[in-house]
Amino acid sequence: MEEKTYLKWYNKVGYGTGDIAGNVVYAFLSSFVMIYLTNTVGLNSGIVGTLIAVSKLFDGVTDIFFGTMIDRTKSKMGKARPWMFYGFFGCAVTLFGVFAIPTSLGKTAQYAWFFIAYTLLNDEQGLREQGCDYVPLPITREEGIANQWHVTRSAELDSSTGLSITVSCEDIDGALQFVSDLLEPEIIKLRFWGKEGDDYCVDENGLFYLTEEQEKRWMTSEEKRKHFCFYSYFPRVEGRLSDGINTFSLEYQTTEFFKNQPEDIQECFSAYGVTNYVDMIGNNESPGAWYPMYSYTTSLSSNSPAGQIRDQMEAVKHKWLPQVIMAEDFETAWEQYMKAYDSCNPEIYYRMLQLEVEKRVKG
Known part of the structure; x- marks a missing residue:
């Protein structure tokens, strides 16, 4: 029997946390860049929108350029890994540049600064489409423990997020009706699959699938943004659609999800004998009525004692864990x-969590 080989713990941590950077960049750009540019810097939203659109035109050139450069790269780290590694530094610099436009510059110079920084940042992010991908791994502290990264979903309430309606809303009933309409079966299908015939097809058994042309829209982030509107942070109904055959979203439709992944992701999945990220991480039963606790921890106010300790612990993790991972003397760094970490008095924080667990268990 062939002896199994296992990844080192630092390999697992590196692969498992890799996508954090990409999500941070996406979150900043999608949520704050326009607010920052218009409210803080004072730029015109119409001009900014035009610059963003023009920037996207460069993707057609830069994607080909980076793809060619990666194919020609020969190093001890392989072809894509050097670009992926140094790309992180490029993302950090250009992301900072997008949100650090000097107020002393004239308006024209400020527009130019943003356009250059934003275009370069998109070029760095485009490396993913050149094969620089990662896959999460189900890391646990020791063998025999079932990870809780993904559990069987039920009707639990996530109180850590929600929607609010401003006092200036002129049609509160209409706003609530809009949210309610987003949960209608046909709207769910439109949100996550698109329009039948244009964005997906149906086979003789009623199963949704994508043609090669439709697949391109799902594999290219820019095309995906043009053709779909998921309302990501709004409520949604998960599971299967009303037909009882198809899942509510393409990502949960096993055969379609796998074949629409980049080649390197498919290769990784096949090596582990899985077809999607959920199988890769593992799907376990919920450990109890208290789960998930993140709905409580993320809702703690930063003004509360437990919230302040949580923030201090997070700051310590952000500072020290990268140093621990890269340290030559692991024991000393740890x-x-x-x-x-202990100087933050974490026992106070965990005592509050325990009280919340007991409260939920009692019902």
Whole structure:
């Protein structure tokens, strides 16, 4: 029997946390860039929107350029890995540049600054489409523990997020009706699959599938933004559609999800004998009525004692964990990290969590 080989713990941490950077960049750009540019810098939203659109035109050139450069790269790290590694630094610099436009510059110079920084940032992010991908791994502290990264979903209430209606809303009933309409079966299908015939097809058994042309829209982030509107942070109904055959979203339709992944992701999935990220991580039963606790921890106010300790612990993790991972002397670095961690008085925070767990268990 062939002996199994296992990844080192730092390989698992590296692969498992890799996509955090991409999500941080996406969150900043999608949520704050227009607010920052218009409210803080004072730029015109119409001009900014035009610059963003023009910037996208460069993607057609830069994607080909980076793809060619990656194919020609020969190094000890392989072809894509050097670009992926140094691309992180490029993303950090250009993301900072997007949100650090000097107020001393004239308006024309400020527009130019944003356009250059934003275009370069998109070029760095485009590396994913050149094969620089990662896959999460189900890391646990020791063998035999079932990870809780993904559990069987039920009707639990996530109180950590929600929607609010401003006092200036002129049609509160209409706003609530809009949210309610988003949960209608046909709207769910439109949100996550699109329009039948244009965005997906149906076979003789009623199963949704994509043609090669439709697949391109799902594999290219820019095309995906043009053709779909998921209302990502609004309520949604998960599971299967009313037909009882298809899942509510393409990503949960096993055969379609796998074949629409980049080649390197497919290769990784096949090596592990899985077809999607959920199988890769593992799907376990919910550990109890108290789950998930993140709905409580993320809702803690930063003004509360537990919230302040949580923020301090997060700051310590952000500072020390990268140093621990890269340290030549792991034991020393770990001791320093734990000393800083313990100085936050985490026992107070965990005592509050325990009280919340007991409260939920009692119902």
